[in-house]
Amino acid sequence: GQQLNQSPQSMFIQEGEDVSMNCTSSSIFNTWLWYKQDPGEGPVLLIALYKAGELTSNGRLTAQFGITRKDSFLNISASIPSDVGIYFCAGQPASRDDKIIFGKGTRLHILP
Amino acid sequence: IAGITQAPTSQILAAGRRMTLRCTQDMRHNAMYWYRQDLGLGLRLIHYSNTAGTTGKGEVPDGYSVSRANTDDFPLTLASAVPSQTSVYFCASSRDGGNIQYFGAGTRLSVL
Numbered sequence: 583g584q585q586l587n588q589s590p591q592s593m594f595i596q597e598g599e600d601v602s603m604n605c606t607s608s609s610i611f612n613t614w615l616w617y618k619q620d621p622g623e624g625p626v627l628l629i630a631l632y633k634a635g636e637l638t639s640n641g642r643l644t645a646q647f648g649i650t651r652k653d654s655f656l657n658i659s660a661s662i663p664s665d666v667g668i669y670f671c672a673g674q675p676a677s678r679d680d681k682i683i684f685g686k687g688t689r690l691h692i693l694p
Numbered sequence: 695i696a697g698i699t700q701a702p703t704s705q706i707l708a709a710g711r712r713m714t715l716r717c718t719q720d721m722r723h724n725a726m727y728w729y730r731q732d733l734g735l736g737l738r739l740i741h742y743s744n745t746a747g748t749t750g751k752g753e754v755p756d757g758y759s760v761s762r763a764n765t766d767d768f769p770l771t772l773a774s775a776v777p778s779q780t781s782v783y784f785c786a787s788s789r790d791g792g793n794i795q796y797f798g799a800g801t802r803l804s805v806l
């Protein structure tokens with residue numbers, strides 16, 4: 583079946599650093615979504631992208647829908663302790679009428 | 695407050711016992727989903743329902759069953775629990791199958 587390859591699997595950074603993570607697939611997607619999961623909670627939507635090349639920001643977060651429609655990127659600027667958590671990409675494949683599929687997540691750790 | 699409610703929050707269960715995880719949403723979303731989350735494997739779809747009265751199998755349906763008698767409720771049943779079903783279970787809903795999914799807070803299940 584279709585898969586999303588999300589990388590890196592985990593990151594250890596210093597507070598104040600910028601963070602980049604990405605999601606790639608061999609298939610074309612119509613929609614890309616980025617979620618964050620805080621410890622002990624369910625995933626919460628951060629950013630939704632609907633068009634190739636689209637660049638969208640939400641505070642210190644910026645995400646892009648790749649021009650090839652096969653990838654997406656999430657950047658976090660000037661990280662703070664509350665950014666700790668698991669970040670999931672998700673997308674709706676162009677070949678399917680429904681059901682979003684999820685990447686395996688990027689676990690972000692922030693060192694004091 | 696509108697959203698998804700899962701119950702119980704956590705449960706310890708003896709192997710071989712039957713267990714139903716409850717999920718209720720008040721957003722009048724058509725589609726609902728059950729995922730399990732295991733370390734390193736991300737979110738894996740167990741079963742889904744595109745609309746009341748219909749259900750479908752996801753990536754890991756074995757050992758689980760669901761029903762969708764109405765729009766709001768989507769219970770997940772483990773007929774005879776096994777230790778490999780120890781996991782965190784998340785219920786989600788979306789307006790339609792390909793749209794943004796909203797997640798509950800999860801049920802942490804331990805099968806001993």
